Amino acid sequence: MPDQPDQPVRDALTETLAHQVLGRLADVQGPYFGEFGGRFVPEALIAALDELETEYRKALGDPAFTAELARLHREYTGRPSPLTEVPRFAEHAGGQRVFLKREDLNHTGSHKINNVLGQALLVKRMGKTRVIAETGAGQHGVATATAAALLDLECVVYMGEEDTRRQALNVARMRLLGAEVVPVQIGSRTLKDAINEALRDWVANVESTHYLLGTVTGPHPFPEMVREFHRIIGEEAREQVLDRVGRLPDALAACVGGGSNALGLFNAFLDDEGVALYGFEAGGEGIDSGRHAARFSGGAPGVLHGARSYLLQDDDGQTLPSHSVSAGLDYPSVGPAHAWLHDLGRAVYEPVTDDEAMEAFRLLCCTEGIIPAIESAHALAGALRVGRRAADDGRTDQVILVNLSGRGDKDVATAATWFGLLDDEAAQAAQGTEGDK
Amino acid sequence: MSAATSPVGTMPVASATGDRIAALRAEGRAALVGYLPVGFPDVERSVEAVLAMVDAGADVVEVGVPYTDPVMDGPVIQRAAEAALAGGTRVRDVLRVAEAVASHTAGRVPTLVMSYWNPLLRYGVDAFARDLAAAGGAGVITPDLIPDEGAEWIAASDAHGLDRVFLVAPSSTPERLQRTVRATRGFVYAASTMGVTGARSQVGARAEQLVADTRAAGARDVCVGLGVSTGDHAAQVGRYADGVIVGSALVGALLADGPWSARIDELQRRTADLADGVRRARGAGPVAAGRTVLAVDDSTTVDPTSQETSP
Numbered sequence A: 001m002p003d004q005p006d007q008p009v010r011d012a013l014t015e016t017l018a019h020q021v022l023g024r025l026a027d028v029q030g031p032y033f034g035e036f037g038g039r040f041v042p043e044a045l046i047a048a049l050d051e052l053e054t055e056y057r058k059a060l061g062d063p064a065f066t067a068e069l070a071r072l073h074r075e076y077t078g079r080p081s082p083l084t085e086v087p088r089f090a091e092h093a094g095g096q097r098v099f100l101k102r103e104d105l106n107h108t109g110s111h112k113i114n115n116v117l118g119q120a121l122l123v124k125r126m127g128k129t130r131v132i133a134e135t136g137a138g139q140h141g142v143a144t145a146t147a148a149a150l151l152d153l154e155c156v157v158y159m160g161e162e163d164t165r166r167q168a169l170n171v172a173r174m175r176l177l178g179a180e181v182v183p184v185q186i187g188s189r190t191l192k193d194a195i196n197e198a199l200r201d202w203v204a205n206v207e208s209t210h211y212l213l214g215t216v217t218g219p220h221p222f223p224e225m226v227r228e229f230h231r232i233i234g235e236e237a238r239e240q241v242l243d244r245v246g247r248l249p250d251a252l253a254a255c256v257g258g259g260s261n262a263l264g265l266f267n268a269f270l271d272d273e274g275v276a277l278y279g280f281e282a283g284g285e286g287i288d289s290g291r292h293a294a295r296f297s298g299g300a301p302g303v304l305h306g307a308r309s310y311l312l313q314d315d316d317g318q319t320l321p322s323h324s325v326s327a328g329l330d331y332p333s334v335g336p337a338h339a340w341l342h343d344l345g346r347a348v349y350e351p352v353t354d355d356e357a358m359e360a361f362r363l364l365c366c367t368e369g370i371i372p373a374i375e376s377a378h379a380l381a382g383a384l385r386v387g388r389r390a391a392d393d394g395r396t397d398q399v400i401l402v403n404l405s406g407r408g409d410k411d412v413a414t415a416a417t418w419f420g421l422l423d424d425e426a427a428q429a430a431q432g433t434e435g436d437k
Numbered sequence B: 001m002s003a004a005t006s007p008v009g010t011m012p013v014a015s016a017t018g019d020r021i022a023a024l025r026a027e028g029r030a031a032l033v034g035y036l037p038v039g040f041p042d043v044e045r046s047v048e049a050v051l052a053m054v055d056a057g058a059d060v061v062e063v064g065v066p067y068t069d070p071v072m073d074g075p076v077i078q079r080a081a082e083a084a085l086a087g088g089t090r091v092r093d094v095l096r097v098a099e100a101v102a103s104h105t106a107g108r109v110p111t112l113v114m115s116y117w118n119p120l121l122r123y124g125v126d127a128f129a130r131d132l133a134a135a136g137g138a139g140v141i142t143p144d145l146i147p148d149e150g151a152e153w154i155a156a157s158d159a160h161g162l163d164r165v166f167l168v169a170p171s172s173t174p175e176r177l178q179r180t181v182r183a184t185r186g187f188v189y190a191a192s193t194m195g196v197t198g199a200r201s202q203v204g205a206r207a208e209q210l211v212a213d214t215r216a217a218g219a220r221d222v223c224v225g226l227g228v229s230t231g232d233h234a235a236q237v238g239r240y241a242d243g244v245i246v247g248s249a250l251v252g253a254l255l256a257d258g259p260w261s262a263r264i265d266e267l268q269r270r271t272a273d274l275a276d277g278v279r280r281a282r283g284a285g286p287v288a289a290g291r292t293v294l295a296v297d298d299s300t301t302v303d304p305t306s307q308e309t310s311p
C-alpha cells in the first residue's frame, strides 16, 4: 500500500466507501487499519507471522479452542468481571453516573491475562514450547509467566534494566512463577528496548518460540489478534450496562498505552454512533515539557516495531524517549487501530498528566475503597474531565463507563512516595532501590 | 556485456551494484561488501574509515544509518550506532559518505545505504532517493522493509535510478523468494542464518541452500551476510555466492580500545583478510598466492544473544 505520511484519512468519500466496503468497524481485519498497521519487520519473521495468522484464524473458528478459552476465563481468570457503579467518586465527575469495568479483579490483577491465555493456547496448538515476552511495569510479564506455568511452556521475559529496578517486586513474581527475566541493558533500558530484544530473540529462535506480544501493536496479525482476545471486555460491559441502566452508555473512558484495554472496551461500541469514545494517554509532566507519552498530541505518523502508527520521533525519525509516572503507558508508539480511529474521528484521544492521574488515583481510593493501577487512574481522571465538561454544558444525566484495567498493588510504593505517606527509611525500602538481584 | 537491469518496473533501470558484481564475476570472484555505520566515532572519522576499508579491498560499501531501535543488529553494531547517535549523527550524513566514496574511487565502488525504514520515511522517501542519487550513491538496503510494504520506495528508486536491496532468510517460502527477487535490483541479500548481525565462529549451514533457492526463484546476484567474519568464511561463501557481506567483524575493529590509527590499521588488516578470502574462493585471483591470512579475533565480536538464546 502506498504510504502517505502525515496525511490523515479525512476525506468524506473515502470514509463512506470504506464503511460500505468494510461493514462494521468492529470487524475490520488487518494488516491495515486505514493507512496504519502493516508488517515492517525483517523478512525472517514473515513465515512465522503467516503461520500465526493462519493458526489464529483457524482457532477462532474451532469450537474446541473457544470452549477451552471460555473455560479458562471462567474458572481461572474469574470472568465475567463485575461492573461496579461508583456514586461517591461520580460526585466529582459533574454528578454523572460512573461505572467501572473491573478488569482489576482478574487473576494476576489486570486485563492482560485475557490476551495472554488466548495466545498461550495458540502456542500449544502450534506445537511451540517456548514463549518470550516484553514487559514494562511487569503486568504483562507476570501474566505471561502465569500462563506459561499453567500450560507448561518455557518462558523468558525481557525487561529494561531501568524497569527491573523500578518494579523489583514484579521481577520476583515472574521468577517465582518459573520465568527467566532478562534485564535489557541497551538503549533507554525501558519497554521499547525490551521489545527490540524480544524481536531479536524471536528472529533467532522462531522455530521453537512464540513472541507473546502484550498489546495491540506490532506487525500483523498482532494488532487484530490481540483485539480479538480482549473484545470480551466490551462485550461483557455492553450487556452489563444495558442490563443495569437500560440503555447504552454516553461515553467510554480508557487509558491508552499500546491500546489493548482501550480497544477491548471500545470494540463492542465502535458501531454505536451515540457512544463517545475517549482514550487517555500519558501526558506525563505536560506536553510542553517534552516529557510525556502522548503520541496523538506530540507525535506524528511513522513506523516502529513493525507497524505504521503515531509515534514520538524527532526530525530524523529517531524514536524519542517517552515519560510517564505509569510504566504501562510509557511507550513511544500506539496500536495502529487507535491511529485509524483517531484519524477517522471515531475516538478522541487526550493527554492526562501525572498530577491529574495521581489525584484521580487517590480519589478512587478514598471514595470507593478501590486502589487502581496508575495506568487505569489516567482513565479515571479522563472520566472526571468528561463528566465535568458535560455538566458545564448543562447535562447531568450522562452514563460514563470506565475500564478499570488493573489494580494498584504494584503501584503502592510509587503512590506512597508521591503522596509522602512513609518516612524516608520506609519509603526507600518500599522502592526496592537495591534492584532485582 | 549489457548493464544489469531490474526485472520489474516500467522501465529498465541500470544497476550500479549489479554492474560491479558482474565485472567481478568476469574476474572469477565474488564481491566483498563491507559495512560501517556513519558517525562512529564521529562523522569525519567514519568517512575516513570507509575510505580506508575501500583502500584495503572492499568492492562495495554498505554504510549504515544509526537508528535508535535496530532490531536486526547484534550488540556490536548496536553499540556503534548508539555512540553515533549520542554524537549527533544525522541521516543526511550518509550522503557525505556516498560522495566521498564516489570521488575517492572515481565512481568505481558503489555505496549502498543500509537504513531501517522510519528514518527514510521521515526524511521523505522520494527526497532521500533524489539526494542519494545526487550524492553518487548506488541504492539502499532495507532490513525492515519487505517488498509488500515497499510501493513508495519502489517508485522512488525507479524514478532516481537506485538499487533496492531486499533480504531473504532461511525461513522464506518459495513464493516469498520469488516476490522478493522480482522487487530487488542490485543483489538479493541472503541472511545466512536466522538471527541478527554479529560475528560468529561459523557461517550458517543453510546459507548455501538459500542462495541456490534464491537463484531458482530468478535472482542473478545473491550476496550472503550475517555472521561472515573471517577470510576463511569469505573463501567458503565466495565459492557459491556473488558477494560476501561483512559488518560486525569490521565494526568491531573500530570499537576496540587504543589509538584511532591502530584501529584503522586493524580495520584494514581484517578487510584485506576478507578480500583475500573472496579471491581464494574460486582459486582465481593473483592476490591469493602471496598474501598472509590474518586471524580475526572473534572473542570481542561474538554475539552473546544468539549464543545464549539458541535452544
Ligand SMILES: Cc1ncc(COP(=O)(O)O)c(C=O)c1O
Pocket (backbone or CB within 6 Å): A110, A111, A136, A137, A138, A139, A140, A214, A215, A216, A255, A256, A257, A258, A259, A260, A261, A262, A327, A328, A329, A373, A375, A376, A405, A406, A407
Ligand atoms: C493495568 C494496566 N492498564 C493499562 C496498561 C496499558 O496497556 P494497554 O494500553 O495495552 O492496555 C497496562 C500495561 O502494562 C497495565 O498494566
